[in-house]
Amino acid sequence: MKSQSRSTLVRSLALHAVLIPLAIIWLFPLWMMLVFATMPDYGIFSPQIELLPSTHFLENLSNLQADTDFIRALMISVSVAIVYTILSVLLTSMAGWALARYQFVGKSLVIAIILGTITLPYFVVVIPQFIMVAREFKMANTWIALIVPPLFNSLGVLFMRQAFSMMPAELFDAARVEGVKEWQIFLRIALPLARPTMAALAIILFLASWNNYLWPLLINSRPGMLTAPVALGTLIGLTKVSWGGIMAGAVMLTAPILVIFILLQRHFIAGIAAGAIK
């Protein structure tokens, strides 16, 4: 018994001896983001090693606001992410429901197309999307251009279809026998039961929209219609900008997501794991 508990102790020590340094390395960039964001520019560019946060966060934020209208960009990003998430969850839930629970002509074709094209690089569609939205619809620099095209994402369809097909069929038959209409079955039974899956999906979609860079960069390039990542991105690489300001912006972009992540870690991880494993 004693030797066994000793070997357990040794194994435990070895485990932590590997994990603790690894975790420190992994947290280091996030920590430095905070450190940079609270430091004045002369601190960032000082020859000393600076590892502790300072107190200049608000000052940096106002420097950032002077470089670009970051508050407006944040507001656009929040609105776009919320509207996009709601719309996408709704649309993909409906489609997933149809593909999970009905037999109809064309069903296997739709599923085959979705599965067959899901790994295609986004770059394949981004050029025609850009031409269509910017040149044919003349909708560059609009809210619709930011929100609607990314709704094509079919991950949610597969995700929701999976959730709906795992529900017992008798539940919906019971409602049909009772005379409940199909859309009522969807709204009143299927959706409430799929709430955990919808939450996981919503988190992933919100994150994707919030962090989306390439599409907003292409389609909304007019000052005043920039999303927060694009606004911040335009400053990176310029010479006469406040780096403290950029880092304060990075914190503003990251902090809300990290808070959501900490609060909803379970959903987050479930979503990523399930979305990947299918």
Next chain:
Amino acid sequence: MQLRNRAAYGFLAPYLMIFATFWIWPIISSFLMSFQNTRVNPWVFSLGANWGRLFNDPAFYNALKNTMIILIVQVPVMITLATVMAVLLNSPLLKARGLFRFAFFAPVVVGEVAYAAVFRLMFNLDFGIINKLLNSVGIPSISWFAEAPAAMALLIIAVTWRWAGYNAIIILAGLQSIPGDVYEAATLDRVSKARQFIYITLPLLKPIILFCVILSIIGSMQLFTEPMLITNRGGPGGGTETLGLFLYRQGFTSLNFGYASAIAYTMAALAIVISLLNLWVGRDQK
């Protein structure tokens, strides 16, 4: 019955309209565009304007080479690291599990622009904390942005930092789906922990690890934001220009849509090959 199934079209229609407009049609459209000279008005069919040019363009081969180097180095390193993280996180001996999980998973949720900015500062030649730390242990500063090999290494470090935790989540989920009684049975048979890992855990994890490998290959193949923002548009001098960045430059800086489409379809061809590989490997498992 029949009426009931007709309701399906109602549920499907709104999504399908978006899907057809912003996914299916663009897939077809860019395929057609890759065969058109888009630098004249109106566009005309031309095989040489894009595909012919592509195979003779040193910039394309440079981008392809860079992308492949990143793929070949970064994916194995990251997947190994992710497997280690997952296995360690799954240990029953671990204390403060939540904290470690947070450390490894947090980079997944950090936006590309935010982390690009941090990495740029951290790896700055003169003021970057990394070089300062290297100097403090006697290693001379590395000019991460001015020398192509160092810049490539920087990209690989950055991408690994961001995505290792994501893969670890997936592998961890796979680990947790292995029933515990398999290990109990092995322990009763006096199989050591190390052998259990090699003969039980790894074989059972193989499909998931392969899935992660393919997902990572497809992801790294499309690398764009990191070389755009961290190494300053593929610098130094195209030393870190990836296919994604090359496409962006051709499509949206030079506005040569046909050529960019040909590049996109080269990436798609690679992705299709990898997806088929995925299917083939998956079939093998069943």
Next chain:
Amino acid sequence: MAELSLKNVVKRFGSYEIIRNASLDVADGEFVVFVGPSGCGKSTLLRMIAGLEHITDGEIHIGDTLVNDVEPADRGIAMVFQSYALYPHMTVEQNLAFGLRMTGNPKADTDRRVQRVADILQIKELMQRRPKQLSGGQRQRVAIGRAIVREPRVFLFDEPLSNLDAELRVQMRVEISRLHKELGTTMIYVTHDQTEAMTLADKIVVLRGGNIEQIGAPLDLYDNPANQFVAGFVGSPKMNFMSAEVTATDSDNVTLTLLNQGNVRLSLPLKNPPPAIGDAVTLGVRPEHFAKAGEGVADLTIAVDVAEHLGNTSYIYANVAGGEQLIIEREESRNEIKTDTLTVAIKSSHALLFDKTGNRLR
């Protein structure tokens, strides 16, 4: 309340027939049980009556309406499902009222009906709970309540007791029986458990491979099965089947040799046209239709494998050559059966005879 009839009903998936030409008449207020092994089509047939499955061919009438193309909700039926199919996110009360609310039934009437059901099933104190907080038996009761609320003309039950443990199953069986007496509504009940069928039914429909094998009252099926399948399916423990060969026939009698019993010969009176000499046949004898040695048509000496003493009766299991197992019920004595071998006689009055394809010869 209504009678129900099926006329040549067929269900086909491509070229595969799940239901072949099923015809059945159910009288008003009758309790009919569909029974058969899994995959026999009994649930499909029930779902076709409910309108949840499309009918490939034939007609289904409920009352005097042809309902082939009528939506489930408009057929005047209510259904109880195997998994109960209670809505997990609603309270018991909401579960009971959901269908009526969704179809715009007046609120006062809905409340009245829900109250009545709560009274009938004595589930008043459960009304605010969710399905998760109920025991298996309580869930079953709520599922039945949800059917009663609809005040249907026909109740359909799809293996409603198969998820319950043995004790509860007996209890719920009695309750369903009582409910049928109280409501007097036509009920159709699907099960794979022949005991449920025997105890509940006014009329049993035995199905196999999409065919209706026999329709009849429980004891009729027991005493007078149409073929070897029904004979073997109805009754517990099962009827014994013994391989035999016809050695002689005359106009009234047939003489057999039991192949695996050491060439025991016996004669039986015959009803149908006699089989030819040399035909392979199967003799069927229920466990309780053995007598003491010398009191029947033939004496069998068997090696006792296992004897089960249940108190009021005993079952003797004997393995014989050729893989046949005999089960013999003995009520006489608890002590008698301590021996290794036993001689029993077959009572000729209850012995059945089947031909190679399982058809009744006697």
